[in-house]
Amino acid sequence: MEFDVNIAIIGGNSKIASAIISLLTKETTWNLYVYSMTLHQVSTERIQYKAIPYAELKSWKEEFLSVRPDYIINTAAMTNVDACEDRKQDAWIANALFAEQLSRIALIIEAHLIHFSTDYVFDGAKGPYSEHDQPRPISYYGKSKLAGENAVLKSHAKNTVIRTNVVYGLTNDKQQDFVKWVLDSADAEKQINVVDDQYSNPTLTDDLALAAKRIIEKKRCGIYHIGGNTQCNRHEFAMEIAKVFHLDESLFIPIKTKDLHQTAQRPLISGLINLKAHTDLGISFSTITEGLVRLRHQMHVQNQE
Ligand SMILES: NC(=O)c1ccc[n+]([C@@H]2O[C@H](COP(=O)([O-])OP(=O)(O)OC[C@H]3O[C@@H](n4cnc5c(N)ncnc54)[C@H](OP(=O)(O)O)[C@@H]3O)[C@@H](O)[C@H]2O)c1
Numbered sequence: 452m453e454f455d456v457n458i459a460i461i462g463g464n465s466k467i468a469s470a471i472i473s474l475l476t477k478e479t480t481w482n483l484y485v486y487s488m489t490l491h492q493v494s495t496e497r498i499q500y501k502a503i504p505y506a507e508l509k510s511w512k513e514e515f516l517s518v519r520p521d522y523i524i525n526t527a528a529m530t531n532v533d534a535c536e537d538r539k540q541d542a543w544i545a546n547a548l549f550a551e552q553l554s555r556i557a558l559i560i561e562a563h564l565i566h567f568s569t570d571y572v573f574d575g576a577k578g579p580y581s582e583h584d585q586p587r588p589i590s591y592y593g594k595s596k597l598a599g600e601n602a603v604l605k606s607h608a609k610n611t612v613i614r615t616n617v618v619y620g621l622t623n624d625k626q627q628d629f630v631k632w633v634l635d636s637a638d639a640e641k642q643i644n645v646v647d648d649q650y651s652n653p654t655l656t657d658d659l660a661l662a663a664k665r666i667i668e669k670k671r672c673g674i675y676h677i678g679g680n681t682q683c684n685r686h687e688f689a690m691e692i693a694k695v696f697h698l699d700e701s702l703f704i705p706i707k708t709k710d711l712h713q714t715a716q717r718p719l720i721s722g723l724i725n726l727k728a729h730t731d732l733g734i735s736f737s738t739i740t741e742g743l744v745r746l747r748h749q750m751h752v753q754n755q756e
Contacts, residue, residue, distance in 0.1 A: 457521050565613065566600060634692070653742070
């Protein structure tokens with residue numbers, strides 16, 4: 452691939468963006484332009500960090516007309532599922548309208564838009580789901596994300612939608628995921644209720660980053676389901692975390708989703724079939740054991756730095 456490829460990464464503080472930035476910095480010579488609501492990092496020769504409010508369409512247009520990214524990777528989203536139910540307008544702006552606006556800008560500057568979406572576009576009645584299954588969201592988060600991916604897929608800009616589920620990996624102080632919640636609870640010797648009726652295939656952020664890189668290298672368009680190689684429920688996932696990190700398994704109490712009385716409904720039998728991504732992108736996705744062992748090593752290195 453050419454030397455001076457420009458990649459814009461939006462939602463720079465997200466977990467998935469962190470993994471993408473880390474991989475692309477190590478394995479490519481591409482120029483990275485990383486965008487966030489708030490600026491935390493100092494720019495380097497390779498990575499320009501910028502803050503642009505998501506609502507300022509004019510600023511995004513001006514910025515991209517100047518930078519001329521070849522690829523725009525959008526990881527930004529309102530990802531708190533219950534908050535989306537309570538604050539529907541905010542969810543619509545972040546998850547649907549912003550994606551639509553980005554696809555318009557991508558068309559004008561002839562950039563390829565890679566947009567992240569979710570298994571929550573499905574109802575969880577009969578997962579795991581393939582790219583050919585019909586979405587039917589049961590939460591406002593799922594509805595707003597489906598509207599966002601439809602806006603991207605229907606636009607005339609070159610586009611790819613990556614759907615993923617239950618993302619975990621190396622995090623910083625400000626990021627949160629399921630594995631961190633389990634580890635922090637165990638650290639505090641606190642018992643937690645973990646649902647045993649929500650099924651998914653947890654996805655390592657490093658695998659998602661590799662998928663994004665391969666999509667760029669192979670110039671792939673359309674929908675890709677990216678998920679790990681273990682289909683399990685959340686309690687089984689917590690038990691595997693306990694095994695790999697030597698935690699007290701009795702801290703994790705199985706519970707049913709309905710007993711949590713959450714604001715938004717969750718898809719129960721979900722998960723994403725990764726066959727297309729495996730064959731077309733040439734990626735062997737991690738099982739939860741492989742992903743957690745890798746994460747344990749990365750955390751060890753992080754603690755020594
Ligand atoms: N985590 C999962 O398990 C999961 C599962 C399925 C799909 N996904 C999708 O994958 C993408 C990235 O997920 P992630 O878990 O890496 O994201 P995350 O860590 O929750 O971060 C989301 C980022 O979006 C930006 N943002 C824009 N509007 C926002 C708003 N109204 N409220 C909060 N944040 C807002 C913020 O970035 P800045 O601070 O940089 O502006 C924030 O750091 C999203 O599209 C999500 O829908 C995630």
